Amino acid sequence: xxxxxxxxxxxxxxxxxxxxxxxxxxxxxxxxxxxxxxxxxxxxxxxxxxxxxxxxxxxxxxxxxxxxxxxxxxxxxxxxxxxxxxxxxxxxxxxxxxxxxxxxxxxxxxxxxxxxxxxxxxxxxxxxxxxxxxxxxxxxxxxxxxxxxxxxxxxxxxxxxxxxxxxxxxxxxxxxxxxxxxxxxxxxxxxxxxxxxxxxxxxxxxxxxx
Numbered sequence: 490x491x492x493x494x495x496x497x498x499x500x501x502x503x504x505x506x507x508x509x510x511x512x513x514x515x516x517x518x519x520x521x522x523x524x525x526x527x528x529x530x531x532x533x534x535x536x537x538x539x540x541x542x543x544x545x546x547x548x549x550x551x552x553x554x555x556x557x558x559x560x561x562x563x564x565x566x567x568x569x570x571x572x573x574x575x576x577x578x579x580x581x582x583x584x585x586x587x588x589x590x591x592x593x594x595x596x597x598x599x600x601x602x603x604x605x606x607x608x609x610x611x612x613x614x615x616x617x618x619x620x621x622x623x624x625x626x627x628x629x630x631x632x633x634x635x636x637x638x639x640x641x642x643x644x645x646x647x648x649x650x651x652x653x654x655x656x657x658x659x660x661x662x663x664x665x666x667x668x669x670x671x672x673x674x675x676x677x678x679x680x681x682x683x684x685x686x687x688x689x690x691x692x693x694x695x696x697x698x699x
Contacts, residue, residue: 609649
């Protein structure tokens, strides 16, 4: 979906784009890898087409001023190299821009956007690397075709820097504390995980069921 939208934005800057073109682009870029069966694949493709149809209807009426798509960056945060890709950067006025991160899964809320570290790092990169002023940070929910936007001030960005430095220090110190939970059942490293070994006796103890 990200690649299809990127291709659409390139074409739309030059001319109007009919929806069948998006359908064709999706077919060209589609990969069957990762689906459990043909039915699941078709359901995902159908959902993708529906989302693209709504996206197309909105953006054919008003196209943003896109200045960057899938923009890569590398920046120093403390003594740590941070790399990433920004889905889209829209010019608002002068050097003021909107950073857009497209989401294909569960729709994100304004609270998600307010608390998201990734958006904070994108804002840092826009300032430090691209010399832009990211006044708006947006999650674009493709499932609902609705954007949710937030912003970051200097204090927010300093907190993001501190978080990166803290995590980097813990990694260098070899501190990788496990956080056991429901998600553990999908982990391929359970046989090697000390936390998982500690949970096995509890699961087999009849007293743990009381």
